[in-house]
Amino acid sequence: MAILTSRRIVKRFGGLVAVSDFDLDVQERSIHSVIGPNGAGKTTFFNCVTGFYRPEGGEIALDGHMLVGLRPDRITRLGISRTYQNIRLFANMTALENIQVGEDPHLRAGIIGAIFRTRSVRKEEQETLEEARRLLRFVGLAGLGDLLAKNLPYGSQRRLEIARALAGKPKLLLLDEPTAGMNTQETSAMTAFIRRLRDELGITILLIEHDMRVVMGISETVTVLDYGEKIAEGPPSEIQKNPRVIEAYLGRGSAARMN
Amino acid sequence: MTTQRSSPFDTALRQGAVAGGVAVLLSLMGMVEAFSERDIVLGAISMGMLLIVGIMVIFGSSAARALPENRAGVRLGASALAGVVGEMFLVGLVILGQQTNLRGVFPNASPVLWELLRFGLSAPVAYLAMLGFGAGCGVLGGGLALLSQRFRGPVIVGVMAVVMIGLLEDLIGITIASNPLFATSPAVETANQFFLAQGVESGLTEAGAVVVFLVASTLAYLWPSLRSGARSRTQVLPAGRRAILPLVIYGVFVAFLLILPNFLGPYLTDVSNLVMIFTLMALGLNIVVGFAGLLDLGYVAFFAIGAYTMGVLTTTAVGGEAGQIVWGPGFSFWVALPFAVLLSLLAGVLLGIPVLRMRGDYLAIVTLGFGEIVRILALSDALKSNVGGSQGIVEPAVPSLGRLTAALPSQHVYYYLLLACVALVIFIAIRLRDSRQGRSWMAVREDEDVAQAVGVRLVSTKLLAFAAGAAMAGLAGAVFASKVGSIYPHSFDLLKSINVLAIVIVGGMGSIPGVILGALVLFGLPEILREFSEYRYFVFGALLVAMMLTRPEGLWPSSKRKQELHEGFGPEADPPPEGVAAPSGAGSA
Numbered sequence: 001m002a003i004l005t006s007r008r009i010v011k012r013f014g015g016l017v018a019v020s021d022f023d024l025d026v027q028e029r030s031i032h033s034v035i036g037p038n039g040a041g042k043t044t045f046f047n048c049v050t051g052f053y054r055p056e057g058g059e060i061a062l063d064g065h066m067l068v069g070l071r072p073d074r075i076t077r078l079g080i081s082r083t084y085q086n087i088r089l090f091a092n093m094t095a096l097e098n099i100q101v102g103e104d105p106h107l108r109a110g111i112i113g114a115i116f117r118t119r120s121v122r123k124e125e126q127e128t129l130e131e132a133r134r135l136l137r138f139v140g141l142a143g144l145g146d147l148l149a150k151n152l153p154y155g156s157q158r159r160l161e162i163a164r165a166l167a168g169k170p171k172l173l174l175l176d177e178p179t180a181g182m183n184t185q186e187t188s189a190m191t192a193f194i195r196r197l198r199d200e201l202g203i204t205i206l207l208i209e210h211d212m213r214v215v216m217g218i219s220e221t222v223t224v225l226d227y228g229e230k231i232a233e234g235p236p237s238e239i240q241k242n243p244r245v246i247e248a249y250l251g252r253g254s255a256a257r258m259n
Numbered sequence: 260m261t262t263q264r265s266s267p268f269d270t271a272l273r274q275g276a277v278a279g280g281v282a283v284l285l286s287l288m289g290m291v292e293a294f295s296e297r298d299i300v301l302g303a304i305s306m307g308m309l310l311i312v313g314i315m316v317i318f319g320s321s322a323a324r325a326l327p328e329n330r331a332g333v334r335l336g337a338s339a340l341a342g343v344v345g346e347m348f349l350v351g352l353v354i355l356g357q358q359t360n361l362r363g364v365f366p367n368a369s370p371v372l373w374e375l376l377r378f379g380l381s382a383p384v385a386y387l388a389m390l391g392f393g394a395g396c397g398v399l400g401g402g403l404a405l406l407s408q409r410f411r412g413p414v415i416v417g418v419m420a421v422v423m424i425g426l427l428e429d430l431i432g433i434t435i436a437s438n439p440l441f442a443t444s445p446a447v448e449t450a451n452q453f454f455l456a457q458g459v460e461s462g463l464t465e466a467g468a469v470v471v472f473l474v475a476s477t478l479a480y481l482w483p484s485l486r487s488g489a490r491s492r493t494q495v496l497p498a499g500r501r502a503i504l505p506l507v508i509y510g511v512f513v514a515f516l517l518i519l520p521n522f523l524g525p526y527l528t529d530v531s532n533l534v535m536i537f538t539l540m541a542l543g544l545n546i547v548v549g550f551a552g553l554l555d556l557g558y559v560a561f562f563a564i565g566a567y568t569m570g571v572l573t574t575t576a577v578g579g580e581a582g583q584i585v586w587g588p589g590f591s592f593w594v595a596l597p598f599a600v601l602l603s604l605l606a607g608v609l610l611g612i613p614v615l616r617m618r619g620d621y622l623a624i625v626t627l628g629f630g631e632i633v634r635i636l637a638l639s640d641a642l643k644s645n646v647g648g649s650q651g652i653v654e655p656a657v658p659s660l661g662r663l664t665a666a667l668p669s670q671h672v673y674y675y676l677l678l679a680c681v682a683l684v685i686f687i688a689i690r691l692r693d694s695r696q697g698r699s700w701m702a703v704r705e706d707e708d709v710a711q712a713v714g715v716r717l718v719s720t721k722l723l724a725f726a727a728g729a730a731m732a733g734l735a736g737a738v739f740a741s742k743v744g745s746i747y748p749h750s751f752d753l754l755k756s757i758n759v760l761a762i763v764i765v766g767g768m769g770s771i772p773g774v775i776l777g778a779l780v781l782f783g784l785p786e787i788l789r790e791f792s793e794y795r796y797f798v799f800g801a802l803l804v805a806m807m808l809t810r811p812e813g814l815w816p817s818s819k820r821k822q823e824l825h826e827g828f829g830p831e832a833d834p835p836p837e838g839v840a841a842p843s844g845a846g847s848a
Contacts, residue, residue, distance in 0.1 A: 015586060050712060076714040090705035095696075100695075101702045103712035107695050114694035115687055125694070168714055 003028040003204050004172055009058035011044050013064045018044040020228040031198055031205045033215045036225035046174050050082050051075045077105045082164035082174035087157050091150035095160050098149050099132040100169030139163040155186050175207040179214055191218055270325045270529040271337040275344025278318035283352050289367030290794055298462030299425030312396050315342045319400030333400045342397020346389045349376050352785055417476030424471055425462045428455050434524045477717050486793050529787040530669040535677035541730025541762040542684050549769035551724035552704025554623040556756055557630025561603040561729035563751035565736025567646055570600035570746040573656035585644040592656040596737055603733020604726045611725035630756055637748040651747035655740045684731050767813025776815045827846045
């Protein structure tokens with residue numbers, strides 16, 4: 001069953017059509033990759049799904065809820081979390097605080113409760129902290145909770161960003177180039193970690209990735225975008241052989257030579 | 260600070276030239292002459308001389324610090340040279356000033372000033388003495404730079420203590436003399452004569468200065484070991500008694516604050532009240548700017564709304580005659596106070612709604628406009644019959660609690676009222692900061708888009724920051740109106756917004772103790788040094804620039820901001836290799 005569906009999504013910037021009539025079905029509990037050359041419209045599509053951009057046309061639905069036109073915080077509360085291509089942590093907050101902010105959609109404490117620090121608010125704060133510690137352990141950063149996010153090493157920052165996204169208890173997690181800037185060893189660790197997210201937590205993963213070993217290794221379905229349009233979709237093995245994909249990545253000549 | 264080292268000679272020349280420039284500037288502005296009226300140490304060092312000494316010492320010290328650490332002789336030489344160069348500027352100024360008449364351009368370039376700068380000596384000897392004096396001050400600064408941290412801190416603390424007590428001598432004298440507890444005691448009288456200059460003179464006696472310096476620097480020197488000693492001693496206490504300890508400390512502190520006005524006397528109590536009013540405002544603005552990162556330049560508007568609400572609701576000068584407003588219910592202070600807070604809070608929300616989408620500079624401009632609108636409305640003819648226009652509102656109610664307050668002088672009533680308000684506001688600010696709300700504010704300050712994307716409701720988060728800040732300013736305004744006894748539009752100009760912002764920045768953004776310290780430094784000190792008030796905003800501005808250059812995190816930064824500005828690598832810096840131990844939160848030590 002598809003958890004996320006998009007139909008005929010169009011996003012323009014001035015005269016440039018960044019995403020054009022894009023249809024996508026992401027199956028529940030799958031790992032689905034969106035690939036394509038730089039500027040193909042992948043991140044733009046992510047931004048349409050999460051409410052950063054409002055598409056000019058088309059529909060996006062999560063479990064039957066229409067997403068177009070909703071504010072980003074509403075969409076997050078419906079069950080979509082994301083990470084960013086260039087890490088966007090709350091740099092001057094501690095790692096734990098970053099995760100705690102991510103838990104916000106599930107908190108009930110009001111301002112009066114916060115001032116009087118009622119029993120229920122104290123309990124909630126305690127649980128929030130414990131959940132944040134648990135997530136920190138889950139992403140392998142146990143003990144680093146009190147460091148400022150910006151003082152963490154690069155790879156740990158990526159993990160922290162995922163922990164923050166998980167704190168929202170998402171059904172669908174959007175990862176924008178999770179292995180960018182990582183070496184081979186870190187990349188394979190991250191790949192295994194993403195698989196664990198799906199297998200252990202049952203979260204559907206939609207990911208943008210440039211590293212083909214990652215994409216071909218973990219995806220069930222791969223969608224290829226070029227100039228804002230879908231040019232291919234299918235299991236990795238098919239995509240690897242698809243001439244249009246090879247052409248988009250390597251140019252017309254190379255596609256011809258490979259045939 | 261700079262990584263590239265230049266030659267000692269160049270360094271000395273550069274630092275000396277800056278020192279000379281600053282010294283000439285302060286002399287021509289008349290600060291040296293005006294400040295010479297006050298002695299810090301009776302007959303030895305005046306405050307004006309201290310300015311010159313301070314400049315030469317500071318730049319002598321920075322000359323030494325700019326040079327490699329292993330060459331002590333060269334560093335000292337450079338700092339001496341810097342001092343000499345600095346004084347050369349002054350020598351040049353004196354010679355020039357005596358040859359030509361500079362007074363057309365610089366009214367302060369008077370013979371008295373030349374006399375002061377020459378130490379009262381005559382021509383050739385005087386110039387040599389000045390250069391020697393510069394060298395001496397420079398070496399002093401260089402020596403300070405060479406000292407290890409362990410000794411430098413205490414020396415600086417000792418000097419600061421002498422300067423502070425020397426400056427405040429007449430107030431201390433008056434306070435002691437006017438206090439019935441002390442005035443009759445012969446021991447106090449003897450001590451007073453030993454330490455403090457008497458009568459028209461100001462400052463400490465020489466013996467007094469030495470004692471103050473020794474006591475302060477010894478305390479500062481022993482402080483770390485005293486503290487750790489106390490800590491290890493409390494560690495062995497049983498858990499139950501250890502838990503009581505902070506309560507005892509708080510109790511003593513509160514008791515001290517409660518009896519304080521009895522020692523301060525009416526004038527200093529009044530100054531404390533003013534400082535507390537500004538503290539209230541600054542604590543509110545700290546939520547808006549420090550916690551949530553929303554730059555508000557029209558903050559005084561909420562202060563005005565609180566003050567005017569108090570005025571309209573409680574004034575007895577009603578009836579529409581000259582100097583009266585048309586309508587007013589004549590409430591008591593206590594009835595009007597919640598209205599004032601509530602109305603300011605509402606105004607905060609109302610301002611917040613249209614500016615929700617604005618950020619940074621744009622937000623600053625809109626709030627600036629809002630502040631001016633409120634002031635101009637108060638001044639306008641349209642509302643003249645309601646809020647009094649330029650004639651303002653007189654006779655707002657005073658806080659009274661029957662017999663309880665009747666026995667107290669009015670300054671004390673306001674002191675206790677404001678103390679309670681400040682305590683309440685600090686409590687609320689801390690609770691909010693440490694809650695889900697505080698985290699949301701911080702997240703919005705860090706990255707508004709991402710905060711929203713992880714589920715923070717931007718609208719309520721921002722509005723709450725505005726509302727909380729506005730309510731605190733409204734509270735301050737209401738008490739201010741009652742304390743001053745009249746409300747005029749000119750009390751609510753842009754400068755007040757900027758002053759409060761300066762408190763927050765100088766004290767340390769987001770830091771609650773910092774804000775209190777900032778209010779003390781920026782509004783307590785100037786009130787005490789009233790005779791120099793014409794230089795107030797110059798010092799204010801110079802202090803802001805110096806702070807931003809050398810200590811951008813503020814006087815008493817929140818532990819987190821200290822980390823932000825002085826350690827760690829920003830996200831744009833090269834990522835450190837995995838496995839390298841990340842710097843721990845050493846900033847909190």
